[in-house]
Amino acid sequence: MTPGSDDPLDAGHSAGLVVDARGTILRCTPAAESLLRRSAQDLHGRRVRDLLAVPARWRTVLEQRDGPVWEGRAELAPDGGGEVEFRVLPLVDGEQAEQAREFLVLGVPRVLVSQWRQGHAFMRELFLQDRIGLAVLDNELRLVRTNTHLLPYSGVPGDLYGVRMGDFLREEGARVIDARLREVLATGIPLVGLDVEVHTRVDPGPGRTMALSAFRLQGAKGLVMGVTALFVDVTEERLTRSRLDLLHRATTVLSTNLSAEETTRDLVDVLVPALADVAVVDVAEAVFTHEQPAPELHHDHALRRTAVAGATPGTGPGASPGGLATGAVVAVDTGGVLSGRVWSDGAEEGVEPPDALGSAHGMSAWLRARGSLLGRIRVGRGGDRPPFTGDDLALLEQIASRAALVVDNARRYARERNAAVGLQRSLLPSSSTDTPTVHTASVYLPTDTATGVSGDWFDVIPLSSARVALVVGDVVGHGLQATATMARLRTAVRTLADLDLEPDELLTHLDDLVSQFAIDVDVDGGQATRPPGTEIAFGSFGATCLYMTYDPVTRRCLVASAGHPPPALVAPDGGVAYVDLSPGPPLGVGGLPFEPVEVEVADGSVLALYTDGLIERGHADLDEGMAAFRHALSAALVPGRPLEEVGPEVVRELVPGPLSDDVTLLLASVRGVPAHDSAAWTFAADPSVVAEARASVLAQLSRWGLDELAFTTELVASELVTNAIRYAGGPVGLRLIRAASLICEVSDRSGTQPRMRRAHATEEGGRGLFLIAQLTDRWGSRYTRSGKTIWTEQALPPRR
Numbered sequence: 001m002t003p004g005s006d007d008p009l010d011a012g013h014s015a016g017l018v019v020d021a022r023g024t025i026l027r028c029t030p031a032a033e034s035l036l037r038r039s040a041q042d043l044h045g046r047r048v049r050d051l052l053a054v055p056a057r058w059r060t061v062l063e064q065r066d067g068p069v070w071e072g073r074a075e076l077a078p079d080g081g082g083e084v085e086f087r088v089l090p091l092v093d094g095e096q097a098e099q100a101r102e103f104l105v106l107g108v109p110r111v112l113v114s115q116w117r118q119g120h121a122f123m124r125e126l127f128l129q130d131r132i133g134l135a136v137l138d139n140e141l142r143l144v145r146t147n148t149h150l151l152p153y154s155g156v157p158g159d160l161y162g163v164r165m166g167d168f169l170r171e172e173g174a175r176v177i178d179a180r181l182r183e184v185l186a187t188g189i190p191l192v193g194l195d196v197e198v199h200t201r202v203d204p205g206p207g208r209t210m211a212l213s214a215f216r217l218q219g220a221k222g223l224v225m226g227v228t229a230l231f232v233d234v235t236e237e238r239l240t241r242s243r244l245d246l247l248h249r250a251t252t253v254l255s256t257n258l259s260a261e262e263t264t265r266d267l268v269d270v271l272v273p274a275l276a277d278v279a280v281v282d283v284a285e286a287v288f289t290h291e292q293p294a295p296e297l298h299h300d301h302a303l304r305r306t307a308v309a310g311a312t313p314g315t316g317p318g319a320s321p322g323g324l325a326t327g328a329v330v331a332v333d334t335g336g337v338l339s340g341r342v343w344s345d346g347a348e349e350g351v352e353p354p355d356a357l358g359s360a361h362g363m364s365a366w367l368r369a370r371g372s373l374l375g376r377i378r379v380g381r382g383g384d385r386p387p388f389t390g391d392d393l394a395l396l397e398q399i400a401s402r403a404a405l406v407v408d409n410a411r412r413y414a415r416e417r418n419a420a421v422g423l424q425r426s427l428l429p430s431s432s433t434d435t436p437t438v439h440t441a442s443v444y445l446p447t448d449t450a451t452g453v454s455g456d457w458f459d460v461i462p463l464s465s466a467r468v469a470l471v472v473g474d475v476v477g478h479g480l481q482a483t484a485t486m487a488r489l490r491t492a493v494r495t496l497a498d499l500d501l502e503p504d505e506l507l508t509h510l511d512d513l514v515s516q517f518a519i520d521v522d523v524d525g526g527q528a529t530r531p532p533g534t535e536i537a538f539g540s541f542g543a544t545c546l547y548m549t550y551d552p553v554t555r556r557c558l559v560a561s562a563g564h565p566p567p568a569l570v571a572p573d574g575g576v577a578y579v580d581l582s583p584g585p586p587l588g589v590g591g592l593p594f595e596p597v598e599v600e601v602a603d604g605s606v607l608a609l610y611t612d613g614l615i616e617r618g619h620a621d622l623d624e625g626m627a628a629f630r631h632a633l634s635a636a637l638v639p640g641r642p643l644e645e646v647g648p649e650v651v652r653e654l655v656p657g658p659l660s661d662d663v664t665l666l667l668a669s670v671r672g673v674p675a676h677d678s679a680a681w682t683f684a685a686d687p688s689v690v691a692e693a694r695a696s697v698l699a700q701l702s703r704w705g706l707d708e709l710a711f712t713t714e715l716v717a718s719e720l721v722t723n724a725i726r727y728a729g730g731p732v733g734l735r736l737i738r739a740a741s742l743i744c745e746v747s748d749r750s751g752t753q754p755r756m757r758r759a760h761a762t763e764e765g766g767r768g769l770f771l772i773a774q775l776t777d778r779w780g781s782r783y784t785r786s787g788k789t790i791w792t793e794q795a796l797p798p799r800r
Helices: 030-036 055-062 094-099 110-128 171-187 235-254 260-274 390-426 480-498 503-529 622-636 643-654 689-704 707-727 768-775
Strands: 015-020 025-028 070-075 083-090 102-109 133-137 143-146 191-198 208-218 224-233 278-284 300-309 329-333 341-344 361-369 372-381 432-434 438-445 454-462 468-478 543-551 556-562 568-570 576-578 597-600 606-610 663-670 678-683 732-738 741-748 778-784 787-795
Touching (some): 025 030, 030 102, 055 070, 083 110, 102 110, 171 191, 171 208, 171 224, 208 235, 235 260, 260 278, 260 390, 341 390, 372 390, 390 480, 438 454, 438 468, 438 643, 454 480, 454 663, 468 606, 468 663, 480 503, 503 543, 503 556, 543 606, 568 622, 643 663, 689 707, 689 732, 707 732, 707 741, 707 768, 707 787, 768 778
Antiparallel strands (some): 015 025, 015 102, 070 083, 133 224, 208 224, 278 300, 278 372, 300 329, 438 663, 454 468, 468 543, 543 556, 568 576, 568 606, 606 663, 732 741, 778 787
């Protein structure tokens, strides 16, 4: 037996028979008894040929002989060992082998020999392959055997026998490897795929990432002999994976919102430090002005620095005059080159101009989408990091292409939303108004949904006789259709208000109008798309509305609601209460009446009209939202505080976050007309009282110091009282009001509205209303519960 040999056909590992020259078994080993499944006594004297499965093949077995020592194969009987490989050795020395009288036959099952040969081939090829570094280390972690490509990098010694990892690797990498290998030696638990950064001591490069695997080596009796370690270079794989991960994270942050500024800030936070030490994104100025960016083929572009990460703004060598501060607008010339660029201080070519990032290495990529140039991304690394590669540039260009689409989508969204919100705001009145009787302030916040607009509206409408109408409404739904419906309703309300209709009557007309909207759509084309027998949904044109009129002379409000929340009334002492009204159905339902409610309002009181977006936010129960609104109003309405400050504070308190519905709040502080600024008389239906009416008017104007208006007002009162007596009968009411203008009213019990006409030259009458229209600034008539009132207005003379 060869010392240290593991050959299964060596005498120490196989079954042995001693046979004579005729093939008769003389002696055998215990292993032979086990293999042949016969005892030594049974085997003694047998011929070897009798052990074959087919004894007639004995000659074939002998033909395998090729010398004194020879090997072959034979198939024994199934119950006697099966297929085996054997070796024949003559039991004589040297030249006497040919005359040997006894032979030693060693046999092993063929399967064991095949496994042994495969194992040897595997080990030989494993140490010859060059894709995996293989090392066998002893118990002291000294290298015993390695393949030729353990670490194919500069700085690895040629002869590694007896060398430790720390002798040629930097300390940090060697310490990690040794610690993990000692764990494997101590526990016997294999180590699989641990990433380790390794740098040789002499290699100035960035090092490599190795996947380390290891398992313990044990002898036949469990004696620990060392550890085998496998090193797989996964540097490129990990770089590719990190680039894909970076691309995924960048794509994720680019899809979070439609704000170019926020998106680019999130993007640079992803790029630093994963890809670079500093990152800057410049976005075309046209994106922020909602204009079309310049075509990408143009050379000159104005870019606004939008996001910076990894650098102190305004500092650093090579920084532009504005530094790296965001908000600066810079002029950029593409030079007709729209591909990405890589530059490095140590490179002979590709050096970035002086307005680079002040970094040792850098690269840039343009933001291009739909034929327009939308900006650029620039990144830089310090000298302690490796230069950028072509793969890094390809990654940056992929990120830039995604960012460009997001920025362009944000620009288009902002432009459309800005147009929609601008349209809606143009359809609403001024945020604040001030008249002698009412001061208003409003807050309107459009929803933050994709459309950005919906159907909330409010209005402050001057009425006759110093009265004011306050309106707030909410169209069901969002988007431009809701805004268009809102515009039609607001126009309709103003038109109906000009007729001086009472709130319940006005809402009835408005309800008919909304119902007509649905009918018009059905006639114009809705029938073609709706299944037969179905009705148009209420949400297509449904709306709620609250209409309120305030009379500063009587200090009373008349209010009616079409499915809208009740207004809040803040008394001068700070108490807040909701007007107790019974809301009618929303507009468009039809068939039900609207019930008006009259309330008295003291001077200095504040009326608060609002939409449901203010009280539904964060409150599952509407009563909770209304209670919160009442509390916020009470806390914010401090005496002497401008309404323009109160409204925003109340809205911030109730709606702290993003909006899912429009929020509208209209605050109106009322001021009644003092008693000494109005005068009223009642006359019988007698022509003789006209003179008395004229005298009363002249006396009152004199007391007010309005003698300049005496002639005109006397003429107006005389004409109107005369007409009332002649055509309507008595009693006739006459009232003068001094407010923002001088108002003259004549009331009678007739329901016939006056009509101005042009009288012919031969007619003696018919010129009264024509004269009134020429002498006054405005005139008109309105129905009352007891008849009608004709009114006129004249501008007050300037105070001296």
